Amino acid sequence: MSETTLGGIAGRMPKFIRRADPAVLTAFACIVLLLFLGSLYSRSFLSPEYLLQQLKVASFLGVIATGMMLVILLGQIDLSVPWSVAAGAMMACAAAAYGPAGVVLAIPFGIFCGVLIGIVNGIGVAYLRIPSMIITLATNAVAQGLMVVYTGGFSPQDSATGAMRYLATGFAIPGVPNAVIIWALIGAAMVFVLTRTGFGRTVYGIGNRERAAYLSGIDTRRVVMIAFAVSGGLSAFGGVLLAGYASKAAQSMGDAYLLPSIAAVVLGGTSILGGRGSYLGTVAGVILITLLQSILSVMQMPEAGRQIIYGVVIVAMLLLYGRAPASR
Amino acid sequence: MDSAVPLFQMEGISKRYGGVRALEKAELVVTSGSIHAILGENGAGKSTLIKVMAGVVAPDEGRMTMDGREVTFLSPAAANQAGIVCIFQELSLVPDLSVADNIVISDPPKRFGMIDRKAQRRIAEEALARAGAADIHPLALVKDLPLSRRQMVEIAKALARKPRILILDEATSALTAADVSKIFSVLKRLRSEGLALLYISHRMNEIAELADQCTVFRNGRNVASYKAGSKSDNEVVELMIGREYSHIFPPKPAAVPAAAAPRLEARKLSWTDRLHNISLTVRAGEVVGLGGLDGQGQRELLLAFFGVLRGLSGEVLIDGKPVAIRSPSAAREDGIGMALIPEDRKTEGLMLPMTVRENLSFAALDRLSKGGIIDRAAEQRLIDDMVGLLAIKTAGLDIPVGALSGGNQQKVVIAKWLMRQPRIILLNDPTRGIDVGTKQELYQLMRKLADAGAAILFYSTDYDELIGCCDRVLVLYDGAVKRELVGAEITERALIASALNIHGEESPVGLGARA
Amino acid sequence: AGPEIVKGPAAEPDCFAPWAADTQFFKFPKKAGPYRIALANGYIANTWRIQMVQTAKAYAAQKDVAAKLKEFKVVSTGEDVPAQISAINNFIDSGYDAIVVNAQNPTAFGPVIKRAKEAGVVLVAFDNILDTKDAINVNVDQKGLGELWGKWLVSHVPNGGKVLEVRGVAGTSVDTDRHNGIHEVLDASGKKWAVTEVVGKWDDGVAQKASADAIATNGPFDGVTGQGGDTGIVQAMIDAKHPFVPFGGETENGFRKFCAAHAADGLKCSSAGTGPAQVAVAIKTAIAALEGNVVPQSIKLPLAIVEDPNFKAGQDFFPDQSDNFFVGNSFPTCGINFTAQEIMGQTKADQ
Amino acid sequence: MKDWRYWLAEQRGTLLALGIFIVMFIIYTSNHPAGFTANVVQTAANKGVLLAFVAMAQTLVVITAGIDLSVGMIFLLTNCLASWLVVGTPMQTTLGVIAVLAVGLLCGAINGAIVIYGRLQPIVATIATGAVFYGIGLLLRPFPGGSVNEDLADAMTGRVFDVVPASLVALFAIVLVIWVPFSRSVLGRAAYAAGSSETAAYMSGVPIRRGKFAAYTLAGLLAAIGGLFLTFFTYTGDAAYASGNAYTLFSIAAVVLGGVSLFGGKGSAIGAIFGALAFRTIGDLLFVFDFDPLWQPLFQGVILLIAVSLGAFALFRVRNRLEWFL
Ligand SMILES: Nc1ncnc2c1ncn2[C@@H]1O[C@H](COP(=O)(O)OP(=O)(O)OP(=O)(O)O)[C@@H](O)[C@H]1O
């Protein structure tokens, strides 16, 4: 029954909307609804400063969720996000301690460390065929161990460099925070990769059926490996931006990004089983999660109530549009 | 008979999937004590019809009656309750459970509220024995069994449920002659016990042997119903495809290109205990068949060439030069140019939820892109060529490939590889579950590719195909080449005898049934 | 085999100051040294804890202390309380003389405390202390800390007004105590306060984000108080071009750097807390107890307080050191004085 | 005839977990200053059993090819609840225990209903319900506290006949009362079948929805039993977010170490129990080896990495590369 009514409405919409995934549209509708509800509490939720600030903060999650999405499209998951973020941030700041060259190489070095973690994940998943849920859990523990040893033993420099501060908080275009521009660039690159390149096609193919992709002569292991490396690198880059935002790196800075990044990707309509999903959805998911957290945080409500509402709202939104199709 | 109330009747059943009309006011009458064959091209709606009957799919309109009373089945379990048991085309065995678990799955024997494993095993052993598959161990996991054994388990499972109506949807497509003859005697016994059987198959000879009544479907409608044997094969096929129908197989070239250098060669190829010292050659322009009973190493041989198997011994030569192919991606490289049409198109050949376009260009992405970026115009050109060449029937390039009928899906798998213009084509039982019309197109395509210079190695479970298509046939038995048949030597009798590793000229009684 | 309850004063009354007038004093049976002492730590992966573990090792390695120790073992069990309880059980079973613990949960250690008492093991808790009269607690006055911040706001925002309170990790007693302290003082001041509470989880990043949101929606504020992550809070104020206002906060080096730099613009700070060096006091207490000296059951640690305008570079904060570093590592009355370099840099020198 | 080989193949994961656990535990106790004593075993058992319950809960859901990221939070919530209810007279205590278990069941049933009837992907659905459960736990215990019937608590964490840890006995009893009947019931088989191939199970007329629902619900119950034991062990309720998350993640590790396939349809709670015990022993090893404290987390991480990589050795036996893809 819903099929026909939906179809009827869809028929009267412009083409680009008709082609868009209904889940993505609903997610964006939820964003508007959320802002509307927030504005009932305080007008300032609609102020441009607040909205820009949310976009800025969302862009950290956005960068991290981009990597997570790539991995989820493969039907895998990356639980090493917390310490990939932290390692990226800490190592970038640490590199800055080594003279001018260190300052210049700080950001690439931080990302490189994340890529290394991702490569270990990739080797585990692609070559050793360990379920990603467990190997990434283990590398997360290892990365944490390394960072603890490092902090304790090397009196680390943990202030962000000027470049990191500029990337996260500066304004290359007046009025638009650089972090947002960076997210937009990364997002555009991701959209391009997913829709226009052979790599993107194979990611979807592997997510749908790795066996068929392999028998089509795709080096599926390499693709999986690259995806995890990219995910690690993007997590680390998110960490670098966060360090720029906070002007320093800290061990626990990634903890708050694991579950939200998964939730954002799935709220955006990407199937956790892989092979299906669009980046636009992830954008919507990231903004949704960020707004929800922010609005709940600012409304004067005890932490307990906030957690409950957060959970209920996510379930409600998923029930609205994230349901698997009925099978008959 | 005619005056009595039929056991089961379907009237005006329609079912649509999006824009596709799978069934259009379909009718069917099923009577006890008879075997009713349903025929039709791929996508004619046969599977959909029986899915409606078995409670898997809810019809959009129409009514069903059983013993004269109207029925609706909300789930397969409900249909089971009513005595309708179905062996689906896509098997419905749970891979991680044991054979015994699967056989009793819908209604396991219980003791103190828990499943009684002893009783369950007994039931399973009985059912397996009844289906003539006592060689299957009830504790084996289904996923460890080859496809042909799984079909036997599926049949045993159906028998264990004591059905009133038993439906077999291409349940024998992967079975060898020996298994089929066992199944046939079981089915005939069930008929004499008063069951109603619905039998769907693309193998005309099976239908000729088994059926009492036939119904032909075309484009979701039943177009004819007749007593078995009252129409000639040609008439039936014409009913199915709705047009004139001539001989099936394309003519073979007069002479095998004898002196041509071998394109693909194996020397003493061995792998674990499945392949033993296999030596063979395939020349450009040749169609070489692999025969023998199912599971004698044919699939492994193809996989070995394609770089899927590890720990091979022996040599593989391409154009006379030894090569070590370690992966499908190496096998498809330029110097080698190999393609494999895999056994199971749904899990190995296609990504069902992805679009026709994405599936078609999937194996050729490297050729279609520059610097990793897909050249969409080139992609479109090549796809148009392929869709034209193979006459793929699809509502569009951007619909999920899973929405195509089986035969068209298979064409997509083949087209996907032809986009690379392979020099060596390995085909693993490509016509399984494909209708006569499409089969014929494939035979012609195969010959056309060979004439254009491809070397083709072709495994089939259907002897007619081997006889009709191949220049030479290698018969495998227990992982070794037992016999090579060339040209006129390729006869059914010779194929069967060497498949069974029998040296005399006699073919055993009953096996002729499949011819 | 528990301690004898005796009358005060304690052995080193300046260092082992009793928590309250009615605090009991313990005298454990004197044991012959050298001792085996264990530190059962919980969570490890943040700067405070790492600094704490480093301090403990540095302290145990000091000549006069090392002479009294046969073994000093540290185990970090993570966030899981049962794992920490089990670690203490294991230490008891392995015959350690004293166990120093930074408890993940103040109320969960009842059975272990019982066992330690039976086995005659000296149990000393610090930072997150134990809810008991049967073990020695080296206390930071968490509520007093909140009160201190509250008073700072009351005196520096004379007419009351809007306050941003950035809280710690929900569900912990430290967060609750500090929060209550602040509010009791504010409520008692008789002025009108509108407090916006957000959760910063003692983490700079989280605190910064929460503060930025609060400023954008509920700001501007007349005063700020933060339990931790204060560097991030100030950063958020700077990013939002929020005016600098009086601030009661913790002892992070980064926070104090900001306080010193922007005091003239109105960032009048009270920075107070107790650094990770309190672990040294706890070890010192354990040794004193094993030596048969009288110690209070509950020891009150002095707060390391620095308030505007007294921020002195190189003493109260270290401009070229990490922001995450916690300052306030000296307890002069206990003869304990570590500098930042000594703790975080100690192994660097070894490299 | 060769039935035992099939049995062996089926139990391989469980036996491997058992082996890993025994080896680690031997290394642990033989290096422990106190040695293999009743006390040491009791300490290890109490700690291990907690995770074992949560891992069993996770197993039930994983068998259906789902995942429950809220088990840790149900564990916390029931701990907080028990610290209010499981006190007083034996009668009150009993009612309290029943109430706590009922709440666990309810949480599991909510998860099940949302995932099955709401048709949501389990991973996000349970992230969300986990937040709700945690919020309720925090309402119950804004800061740590509460109490428990200490007689009962001591009995459950003590020793039977002064040798066998009572917690192990309890674990064994729960296996007998919950896991064994479930795994041999029609619903249990439906859960396995749904996890292995939902379509095939559905077409075969298996009550998949009821089977999955039962699995999620019992998972809630088992997590609640874990929460109850946490209360017995700590005498208090504590809504510690990090700890809840840690248990969830540990339970996944334990399940994998225990040979349960994250793809569903395969494995047993017994394996997961040994996985949990083995995982806990990794942490214990720190105690008996003299590591620099700052290297301990790294050591634990590396051991975990090695342990989860052990399964990869089976890859070397794979002769057909298609087997990589299930
Ligand atoms: N789940 C589905 N979604 C969309 N279309 C479907 C689906 N199932 C079947 N169809 C379409 O319905 C039509 C009838 O399919 P059906 O499987 O009944 O054919 P069939 O006669 O069994 O063919 P075959 O001989 O290939 O098995 C086909 O066009 C097919 O593409």
Ligand SMILES: [Mg+2]
């Ligand atoms: Mg069909």
Ligand SMILES: [Mg+2]
């Ligand atoms: Mg079909």
